[in-house]
Amino acid sequence: MTDSPVDASRARGRYPKGVARRQEILDRAIEVFARRGSKKTSLRAIAQEVGVTHAALTHYFGSLEELLVAVYRESERRSDETEPEPSDVTPAMSMRIAAEKNRSIPGLVQLYSILTANAIEDDHPAAQEFATARFARLRGDIAEQVRDLQSSGRLRDDLDAALVAALVIAASDGLQTQWLLDPTVDHEGALEMLDRLLAGDAT
Amino acid sequence: MTDSPVDASRARGRYPKGVARRQEILDRAIEVFARRGSKKTSLRAIAQEVGVTHAALTHYFGSLEELLVAVYRESERRSDETEPEPSDVTPAMSMRIAAEKNRSIPGLVQLYSILTANAIEDDHPAAQEFATARFARLRGDIAEQVRDLQSSGRLRDDLDAALVAALVIAASDGLQTQWLLDPTVDHEGALEMLDRLLAGDAT
DNA sequence: GTCTATACGTCGATAGAC
């Protein structure tokens, strides 16, 4: 029982060969989403395109929702390492950059929306954990960024950093939804305006 | 054929008895959502609680999604007529009022989120029409409100009204999502801050 | 016209063969 992996509840994909195979399947799944968007996100449809049975997917990922979370997380991770975050940006700008990267991969924005909607329903633990953790992390990062900008005088210092963080994330998410339904909605323009408001520009 | 209702493509629930029965079922469905939230929003589950077969629901509403849209629309309509919109409010404040009303009915916020998420997927025509129309109407209303406030000097007049409208709606929706996942997120506080930014307050 | 009964295909999940 020394280093046996049987102790944990999440016993999937822990053996050397298992993790390799899991990663291989995840790679294919990401490729599938990148190629054909988020249509037909059923276990069976993904399994067919990946080249395995749907039972194999549940074997490695536990459930459809955990697979979707894994696909989104891995896609986001790759985006981040491809183009690291610039250090000196305004809050809304950093959300804009992230949104732009996501939009380059078809289906990723829809996938995010599906996961977020599932998260606020009951009995969707995987999506709930994903969304809660993501929002908490984002709010912390952006609030810190806001405080930096405030201390260097590039942002109004009469604003609560935590509130600004929540507001900027909310604006970005909400604008993305509106933009998906109506591409004439100026997602970037609205975020730029928010940045100007936060900076306290008179114009 | 004078006042015959057969002309339209949506021929459901148009005859006197039909509309009455449809309304009756809708009332029960709304009551069900108000009582137990948005858990188990399947046709069969709703039908059982309403006291009909699931086929009766599709008879009157065409599909599950159309039923959900009808429930949300009717709930929203009743909120609006119960407490009419004050005429002299800031943009974010009016979204706050609407959000507050929705939050008093369990399941309505989740229902809205489900519909919005479905709308941005393909092959969900009912949800797509609902969300597109709702956003378009809201953006128009708020943009108009913004212009009024600008002309009376209570809002910075260097801001594009359409952008402000999209931003305020996005912020409200996004904050609601974050609040559902983490009640410590100050939905109202963030919207108040946005209102102050839009007004151009120095403090 | 209103509504039930029934059937069809697909879904996520699971058990057991190999």
Place this chain on the structure above:
DNA sequence: GTCTATCGACGTATAGAC
């Protein structure tokens, strides 16, 4: 470790009772 087989629940469609 991965498959086949199977389960119950789902949305939808239709035939026919009333």
